[in-house]
Structure formats: structure tokens, C-alpha cells
Amino acid sequence: GAVVSQHPSRVICKSGTSVKIECRSLDFQATTMFWYRQFPKQSLMLMATSNEGSKATYEQGVEKDKFLINHASLTLSTLTVTSAHPEDSSFYICLGTGGKTEAFFGQGTRLTVV
């Protein structure tokens, strides 16, 4: 199947700093990238949807100034958690799709803010 490469897999950062997470589609063009957040023992919560070359659409309750999403090319989307705080600690994962077809997850990033 297709591959979405997500980095880093784990990151520990100090409160107040920013963290960038990258997702690259390696063998297909991800016209749409979804960004999810998952708390322990819970399902995936959609944060935002980004389409290549356009602004991301954020779900209700998600701060767009805190979670900056860029989808500058068909193979790269990034999520930047700005001024991170301990409550932002979570598992973040991207899901790429080329349209009305099968979608593929990145490996996920476990963020710990101390």
C-alpha cells in the first residue's frame, strides 16, 4: 500500500516552545491531508483538513493560531504546535488521501510537553 512518512515519531519539548510535525506522501500525491489527535484510550479526533495550496479547514474548537497547518505541495503537509503547553501533550497523526480513494496514515507523533 501507499506510504505516508511522519516525523518525528516522538518529541519532548519545553513549555512555550513550538514543535513542527511533518508528513510526506512517498508514493502518491496526497491532495488532502487530515490531521488527527488522539488521547489515551480514545478514538481519533479530527483537528483540521488541508488541501494542497489552500488554507486548512479547522474543526470547531481547534485553535488555528495554535495549530498551524501548511500543505504547500502534493507530497508534504506540516503541523506546527505553537507555544506548546502540557495540555497539548498527545498523539498526533496525519492521514493522506489522493481523493475519493483509500487513505493512509502516517506513523504518528507522540508529543510530550514538560
Next chain:
Amino acid sequence: GIQVEQSPPDLILQEGANSTLRCNFSDSVNNLQWFHQNPWGQLINLFYIPSGTKQNGRLSATTVATERYSLLYISSSQTTDSGVYFCAVDTSGSRLTFGEGTQLTVNP
């Protein structure tokens, strides 16, 4: 929006047993996928199955789109099958909506 319900929420099996996981959805879909999340968090595509039946080794899935449900069958379960199984559906090609998942534990 579309509602996705998975059952059972938790399932404990002995190695070698068979199981059936169910996913009900509230509207017509053009995409349905089953995923397995392993204990390390990685989500693996199992099936892309908006309709019909597919098999891959010990796993198979059936989606009856007209009745709005999908089933995931696991035969001869192994400890490595443990994890959370998610069903996700899409109605318009714009987003996948996930169920709450089934937590499967396979004991040796």
C-alpha cells in the same frame, strides 16, 4: 453528520478463537475502511471496502452498503492481533469519520 457505531467496545479472546467485529453507519457511504492500531499507536490499513467482501489471510471483511453495516472477521486469532480496530467512513470524499473502536485482547 454521519454516525459510526462499533461493537463490541471490548473483546477478550483466547489464541486460536474466531471473532466478528461490527460497524454500523447512519448514512450512505462512498468509502469505508478498517484500520488496526497496534499497542505502539501505529495505524495500519486493513481493508478499503465500501461494498462487497474481501479477504486477506486470516482477516476478511464484508460491507452491506444497503443495510449500512460492515463486519470484520478475524479467524484463528493470534496475540499479535491485539490492539484497537477502527472503522471509518466517508460520505462525500471530504473526510473520514471514525467509530470509537473495538479494543481486542488476545491471550496466549
